[in-house]
């Protein structure tokens with residue numbers, strides 16, 4: 001996967017993560033953990049070492065049904081997206097999707113471009129037939145984006161997270177691929 005997406009006054013480059021993206025990815029995760037209550041970890045909770053992150057990237061790059069995509073504007077990492085799937089024969093057609101965009105770049109089309117790239121990768125894999133994701137019920141922006149991409153709500157999970165002493169409910173959303 002390699003694509004250059006012209007958006008407003010910049011070009012977003014989306015490609016598969018490589019080992020030498022590891023430090024940028026760690027730095028990025030540290031930033032977004034402070035920017036949103038819609039992801040699975042908070043400030044200071046992302047604890048991967050450089051070696052662990054490199055290992056994660058290596059495993060994704062060797063997989064035929066999982067992928068880690070990075071989105072760059074020039075040298076700045078501005079978005080991450082991943083599809084994570086099991087190797088088990090009964091489950092390998094079904095991926096869990098995660099994605100994020102740096103807050104200063106929200107509402108510029110980056111999230112939508114990353115979703116298109118992930119869905120196209122899934123279709124091109126020849127293996128994946130279903131994409132699942134989980135989103136907090138108050139993430140109206142994320143939900144709007146996912147509906148725009150064709151995802152439908154398939155379930156509600158109470159007490160899925162505990163943030164600042166409050167339980168958080170999530171929706172499961174899914175997209176079936178032809």
Ligand SMILES: CC(C)(COP(=O)(O)OP(=O)(O)OC[C@H]1O[C@@H](n2cnc3c(N)ncnc32)[C@H](O)[C@@H]1OP(=O)(O)O)[C@@H](O)C(=O)NCCC(=O)NCCS
Nearest residue numbers: 036038100101106107108109110111112135141142144145
């Ligand atoms: C959700 C998120 C990925 C959206 O990324 P983005 O780059 O801002 O999204 P885009 O600019 O591509 O928006 C595409 C469309 O999604 C919808 N959308 C996105 N953000 C929205 C918002 N805050 N309110 C309403 N609709 C929104 C709109 O339909 C938008 O199209 P439009 O701008 O033409 O109206 C981003 O806000 C983010 O990273 N949030 C924090 C982490 C997170 O929530 N990750 C998802 C966890 S499930």
